Amino acid sequence: MDSYPASAVAAPAFDLSGGHPALDLVNTLDHRFGGEAPVELLVDYGALLRFARQTELLDPGQARLLAKSVRPQAAARALRSVRELREAMAAAFYRNVEGRPPPAADIRTLERHFLASERHRELHWQEAAARNGQAGMAWQWGRFEKEAELPVWILAERAAQLMLSDAMPWVRACGADTCRWLFLDTSKNHTRRWCNMKVCGNRMKARRFQARRGAER
Numbered sequence: 001m002d003s004y005p006a007s008a009v010a011a012p013a014f015d016l017s018g019g020h021p022a023l024d025l026v027n028t029l030d031h032r033f034g035g036e037a038p039v040e041l042l043v044d045y046g047a048l049l050r051f052a053r054q055t056e057l058l059d060p061g062q063a064r065l066l067a068k069s070v071r072p073q074a075a076a077r078a079l080r081s082v083r084e085l086r087e088a089m090a091a092a093f094y095r096n097v098e099g100r101p102p103p104a105a106d107i108r109t110l111e112r113h114f115l116a117s118e119r120h121r122e123l124h125w126q127e128a129a130a131r132n133g134q135a136g137m138a139w140q141w142g143r144f145e146k147e148a149e150l151p152v153w154i155l156a157e158r159a160a161q162l163m164l165s166d167a168m169p170w171v172r173a174c175g176a177d178t179c180r181w182l183f184l185d186t187s188k189n190h191t192r193r194w195c196n197m198k199v200c201g202n203r204m205k206a207r208r209f210q211a212r213r214g215a216e217r
């Protein structure tokens with residue numbers, strides 16, 4: 001059975017303006033706020049694999065293996081799981097942006113995902129790395145590489161790294177009220193306002209320019 005052809009994994013489709021896979025994941029529910037209905041960009045498991053490829057959370061071999069071996073039922077479960085992780089992350093990040101603590105239920109959801117991610121790893125010794133003067137001991141996904149949830153565990157791992165780090169205050173929401181995508185502000189003075197200057201920055205500048213001209217008339 002081969003429900004997700006390898007070709008479906010190749011095409012890049014996601015805007016990675018967030019600058020961190022956890023934030024890019026939250027941004028896969030577009031138009032989360034505002035009058036319009038939200039747009040789901042993780043439409044199926046194939047889309048999740050494409051997202052994981054594009055963010056380099058999975059290498060091509062891992063993505064191909066999953067595309068080939070994951071059954072539809074397991075794929076559907078993994079898709080529900082990644083959306084659940086995403087929405088708990090969204091609640092925590094957007095509250096954080098507003099300087100408020102995350103809802104207790106979302107902390108429990110995140111905890112469940114973070115622990116699941118930790119449970120599905122194997123500790124391996126890499127002789128070649130050790131001989132190179134690097135750490136020989138390393139976590140690997142090992143026998144879990146064929147599991148539908150692998151991209152969800154990897155995303156949970158990256159989300160945990162960000163949420164438990166000092167970089168949390170630099171998670172921002174785009175200043176365009178029709179966008180509000182999350183991004184990691186790595187600018188020198190932490191003054192970045194837009195998820196993407198070319199898209200939202202220019203749009204807002206154009207709007208201000210028009211408003212000013214309107215006021216002058």
Ligand SMILES: [Zn+2]
Nearest residue numbers: 174179195200
């Ligand atoms: Zn934006």
